Amino acid sequence: MKYIFKKFVVLILVTFAASLHLSVYSQDNVHLVETNELNLSVSVGFGGLENPLIDAKNTLLPVIPHLSYYGDKWYIEDFSIGYSLIEEPGLIIDLFTDFNEDGFFFELNGLENFFITSQIPSGPGKNGGLPSYAKPIERKVSYLAGVSILIPNEFATLKFSHLRDISGVHNGYETHISLSKVYSLFSGDLALELGAKSKDDKIANYYYMVRPGEFLTRISSYSINTIYNSHMKLAYWRKITNDWALDLQLTRTRLDSELAATPFIKQQYYYSGFIGFHYRF
Numbered sequence: 001m002k003y004i005f006k007k008f009v010v011l012i013l014v015t016f017a018a019s020l021h022l023s024v025y026s027q028d029n030v031h032l033v034e035t036n037e038l039n040l041s042v043s044v045g046f047g048g049l050e051n052p053l054i055d056a057k058n059t060l061l062p063v064i065p066h067l068s069y070y071g072d073k074w075y076i077e078d079f080s081i082g083y084s085l086i087e088e089p090g091l092i093i094d095l096f097t098d099f100n101e102d103g104f105f106f107e108l109n110g111l112e113n114f115f116i117t118s119q120i121p122s123g124p125g126k127n128g129g130l131p132s133y134a135k136p137i138e139r140k141v142s143y144l145a146g147v148s149i150l151i152p153n154e155f156a157t158l159k160f161s162h163l164r165d166i167s168g169v170h171n172g173y174e175t176h177i178s179l180s181k182v183y184s185l186f187s188g189d190l191a192l193e194l195g196a197k198s199k200d201d202k203i204a205n206y207y208y209m210v211r212p213g214e215f216l217t218r219i220s221s222y223s224i225n226t227i228y229n230s231h232m233k234l235a236y237w238r239k240i241t242n243d244w245a246l247d248l249q250l251t252r253t254r255l256d257s258e259l260a261a262t263p264f265i266k267q268q269y270y271y272s273g274f275i276g277f278h279y280r281f
Helices: 002-018 102-108 201-208
Strands: 038-049 059-070 074-077 080-088 091-099 143-152 157-165 173-185 188-199 227-239 244-254 269-280
Touching: 102 201, 143 173, 173 201
Parallel strands: none
Antiparallel strands: 038 059, 038 269, 059 074, 074 080, 080 091, 091 143, 143 157, 157 173, 173 188, 188 227, 227 244, 244 269
């Protein structure tokens, strides 16, 4: 039961990490939220995350619960906790926490059940073929904390954030930058975003460097430098009633070329998204 509960929690976390919610702040107006009130909602439909790891399973989740609370300074958004330092029409600076998404791939990929029975394909592949696992691949999900700077204006919204590991998993850091724009379309909001993430060598090597005894095939030793991933996001949100809204999201992520060349990765691009309805209690 404990194992099943852990998997369910990680499924929810990875879907949160893969999803794109429209920003509270748009270029033309402010989307008001209720303060000092606990908000519960649920998304019902088809949500999924394509796993780029070799022999990994994709993640599907038809029901995604949400929880949020906004105080005068403190706020909670699902599993993220934040504190607003500055909140002006043209500048928002927050301290916040969030999960690193790399650990999700290993928690959900099914490799803990993939032992010596794995077969090496006869066709060509990296290092002479896809790796065969000799023992369970174990990587932990890490929790990060840092600062976020949001600069909304009439042209687009620029966001910059820097986070460091506070869970003691790898002691690394990552930096995010994104540019987004919200358009009015068919009585709803269409959001487009371009972004990039840099992750230092501590994060890259903890998750994606092969450790002794993990593979049956011989893997030449290697190390990974700072990696740079990029993404494109598209989201559409349309209110139907006071309680129901249409929720569409799609993200395409490109992994760093150096990372994609490691034995763990089967594809450089992967998709995540959700299509369905959002209900607010």
